[in-house]
Amino acid sequence: MKLPRFSRKTLCIPYAVFLVFFVVLPMLVIFFYAFTDENLHPSFGAFIKFFSDPTKLSTIVYSLVIALITTILCLLIAYPVAYILARSKMKKKFIILMLFVLPMWINFVLRVNAIRELFNLLASLKGMGWLASANYFKTVFGMVYDFLPFMILPLYTTMLKIDNSLYEASADLGASAATTFFRVTVPLSMPGIMSGVTMVFLPSMTNYVVSDMLGNAKVTIIGKFISDYFGNDWHMGSMIALVLLVVVFLSTWLSGGFKSEENVRGTSL
Amino acid sequence: MKHRIFSIGLAALILFPTVSMLGGCGKASEIVLRVYNWEEYIDEGGEGTFIYDELHELDEDGEPVLENGKHVHIESDIVDDAYKAWYAREMGKELSPEGPRVLDDFCLWYERTHGQKIRVEYSTFGTNEDMYNEIKLGNEYDLLCPSDYMIMKLAAEGRLEKYDDGRDENGDPDGSYNFFDPEVPENYYVRNVSPFIAEKFENNAGLEISNDEAGHPILWKDYAAGYMWGTTGFVYNPEAKDAQGEPVDVEGLLEELGWKVFTDNTFRNKITAKDNVRDTYFAGLGLRYQDDLLALRDELSANAITQEEYTRSITEIFNATDDETITEVEPVLRDIKKNIHSFETDTGKSDMVKGTIWLNYAWSGDAVYALDLAESGETEDGEEEEAMLLNYYVPKAGTNLWFDGWVMPKGVSARGTKEAAEAFVNFLSMPQNAMRNSYYIGYTSVISGEEQEMLGYADYLYGEEEGTEDTMEYDLSYFFGGEASILADIEQATCRQLYAQFPTPDVISHCAVMDYFKKDESERINELWSRIKAETLDAWAIIVIVVAVLAIALSVVFVKFGDKIDLFRAKPKKGYRLIKQEDPNRL
Known part of the structure; x- marks a missing residue:
């Protein structure tokens, strides 16, 4: 039997249909609700209310700061790990990498719950009572723990691809280890940093499961607001979602996330 | 062309789960009753049910033993052999030891009594607001179980249908089915509901009563039948x-x-x-x-x-x-x-x-x-x-x-499922079933029972025998409407399960x-x-941060695209023209 041959165009139809129904249409719905009132008449009510409410703006700021701290911590932890793993001549380094990635195989809610219990246990020890009300600390801890693999993996894959001859050349030309690191490794691992940052920064602005469970729901990030408002005011909920979308878009654009493939090497997971 | 059709077919396949959810299919001879209830809010069979836990844990004398090891033997038609006999009579089959689901029993019972096959499509929600959103989106259900305030909200917005009251549009009796007629033997709800609850539902528990579009007062009792409280x-x-x-x-x-x-x-x-x-x-x-x-x-x-x-x-x-x-x-x-x-x-x-x-x-x-x-x-x-x-x-x-109650969203009559919905409420209101649900979920049923059957249940769970030390008379007359009390342990009566499940008249x-x-x-x-x-920052802090963020964003834009955007380039002197700079990468 002759196999049917498809042109590229026809093969694209399922994807196009999928994108229309599950990406474009939902976005349009959000946009529609953000700019209508409860009678579905066009309205800037939610827009004005959002930007005149210091609480919502503050929450955006808080979420940004929490996400920023999470990202920086993840980067600080992940970079050395990825560097050592990529550069070392260890035979079984795959196992170490696996150990970092392994938690991702376990359900996220279970892991967060486990950390919650650990913190509760720690807080009941003598002299650790402060932990019970250190909600921001616990939230950031949980986020760093949760998103660390997303930082390590892209960094590791980019660093693996750095040609060893570049290091040799650098040493040949008399550069110290530090100079080599800052003038060869860091610039060449930039695409990995960028994709790691995007993958950590964006979800940690909205991952309110962590702030609810570890922050005891006393830490509120913007994702929680969206969920709360969708309980009784879709228009405000959509507006917040839209604002978040704009923030995400801007930060992706500024970090070069939309650059075409040629400049970004081996960074996608 | 053939390929295009094939691709479209493939696309349809991707969408299929969504589409099939929207459709919902049932055989013509079978009624489908769509019930939307709280999570874990009905006896779902197996371990933890009354039947599994209580009717099959008998000591060597064949008497039921409670979990805490307490032996009870109470003459009541709600437990042990009498229960089994009741079950066999109502469902037409022997009680199975693993504890059947109430929903399955309903289907069995409905078929026996109404002569028609029925299937319950049961789904659950986590909050009243989630449920409200589903309704607002136009999802069709035949029965919902919202809390008191949500019942009022739904009723005020005209989203609910009234229970049959045997009257026509003008309010005159027309001989049709009346859900509230205690003379009808199948009207288990109205016959068994606690007078305390019935009174609360008649005057909206003392809250302000608003009117519907036609100017009639919106009363809970017209729209809702209690479930738990x-x-x-x-x-x-x-x-x-x-x-x-x-x-x-x-x-x-x-x-x-x-x-x-x-x-x-x-x-x-x-x-x-x-x-x-x-x-x-x-x-x-x-x-x-x-x-x-x-x-x-x-x-x-x-x-x-x-x-x-x-x-x-x-x-x-x-x-x-x-x-x-x-x-x-x-x-x-x-x-x-x-x-x-x-x-x-x-x-x-x-x-x-x-x-x-x-x-x-x-x-x-x-x-x-x-x-x-x-x-x-x-x-x-x-x-x-x-x-x-x-x-x-x-x-x-x-x-x-607070109260949770069963309501029917608009459209049940048109779908022809109203009779089944009302039968469902009545089925749950049989004391034996109210007891099963109450036992399973821990909440208190609104049912007291025509013969105060639920008092037997309270007694079964919490009662003590005459002559035991540290006991007191626990008065529940307000709930059962008439002399009703059990002899209970003082702890139970003042601060434990009995006190939580059946509040005192004082509470x-x-x-x-x-x-x-x-x-x-x-x-x-x-x-x-x-x-x-959430935390609220001072206005000046927000302004500073917003300005800082904008400044950073603009400077990044400037650094990246400064040489490509006309806006950032000095205006040429008079007489000169601006020439687009070539892309340096091309050189």
Whole structure:
């Protein structure tokens, strides 16, 4: 039997249909609700209310700061790990990498719950009572723990691809280890940093499961607001979602996330 | 062309799950009843059911044994052999030991009594608001089980259909089916419902009654048939020890402070509030106006005001949402947030059992569940723990009385499922079934039973035999409408499961029902809630940050694209023309 041959165009139809129904249409719905009132008449009510409410703006700021701290911590932890793993001549380094990635195989809610219990246990020890009300600390801890693999993996894959001859050349030309690191490794691992940052920064602005469970729901990030408002005011909920979308878009654009493939090497997971 | 069709087929395949969900199919001869209920809010069979736990744990003499090892033998037609006989008669088959699901039994029963096959499409929701959104989106259900305030909201918005009252449009009897006629033998709901509940449903529990479009008053009883009810209060650990190992007199402090435990320093990080605005706002009101509420209570006990006046006054206090009240309550809620361990919806039970917290603001049914769990020495996941006794307390200043009830959304008549929906409510209202559900979920059924059957159930669970020490008469006449009491252990009667599940007349007379928030109220309360939950920065801080962010963004844009955007390039002198710079990468 002759196999049917498809042109590229026809093969694209399922994807196009999928994108229309599950990406474009939902976005349009959000946009529609953000700019209508409860009678579905066009309205800037939610827009004005959002930007005149210091609480919502503050929450955006808080979420940004929490996400920023999470990202920086993840980067600080992940970079050395990825560097050592990529550069070392260890035979079984795959196992170490696996150990970092392994938690991702376990359900996220279970892991967060486990950390919650650990913190509760720690807080009941003598002299650790402060932990019970250190909600921001616990939230950031949980986020760093949760998103660390997303930082390590892209960094590791980019660093693996750095040609060893570049290091040799650098040493040949008399550069110290530090100079080599800052003038060869860091610039060449930039695409990995960028994709790691995007993958950590964006979800940690909205991952309110962590702030609810570890922050005891006393830490509120913007994702929680969206969920709360969708309980009784879709228009405000959509507006917040839209604002978040704009923030995400801007930060992706500024970090070069939309650059075409040629400049970004081996960074996608 | 063939390929294109194939691709479209493939696309359809991707969409298929969505489409098939929208469709829903059923055989013509089979009625499909779509029931939308709270999670874990009906007897789902197996372990933990009345039938599995109670009817099959017999001691060597063949008598039922309770989990705590207590032997009971009570002449009641609701337990043991009589129950089995009743089951065989109603369902037409022997009772199976593994504990059948109530839903399956309903289908069996419906087919036997109505001669038609039925299938129940059962789905669950987590909050009233989720349910409301589903309805608003146009999802079709035949029966919903919202709470009191949501019933009022749905009814006021004209989204509900009334139960059949045997009358035509003009209100004259027309001989059709009447759900409320106690003479009809199948009308189990109206025949078995507690007179206490029936009275609350007739006057909307003392709340303001609004009118529908035609000018008729909107009464709960027209739209809703009760299912479960209860109070809110505190689950507490009477043997709590502080960091130094010294015992804390939680009970004494509760008695002394009432709602103020939320802000008391002793309970710092040892108490939880609910992560929803209604319950926590209620607590805030109780805290802020505790003195007024207690004064009213004293007046009532001194007979200076009648029960009606008292209830009206506290209902007013607990339903205040004007700007002034919100301004008063806001700092209180802030203090609560500072003092509590967490806002929670379902972690409170396990935190209580694990000893992380001493006090958990809880609904009575959840309280019963937590008390049972702690007593059994197991965690929710079935791990072994040390057995402990927890208690339940209701603040003296008054608390929230709430109901969940079955309502039918608009369109059930048109779909022809109204009869089945009403039959479902009636089936659940048979005392034996009410007992099964109540046993399984821990909440209190609105059913008292024509012959006070549910008193037998309460007695079965909590009763003591005549002559046992430390017992007292536990009066439940208000609920059963007529002389009704059981002999109960003093602990049970004052602070444990019995007290939580069947509140005393004293608790009941100091309760208020909470209305739904009308549109503008809802907005104000939501804003309040978001201010409480989130941090608010000073205006200048926001401005500084926004300016800084904009500056950074602009400078990045400038650095990246400065040479490509005309706006950033100096204007050419007069007489010169601006020439687009070539892309340096091309060179």
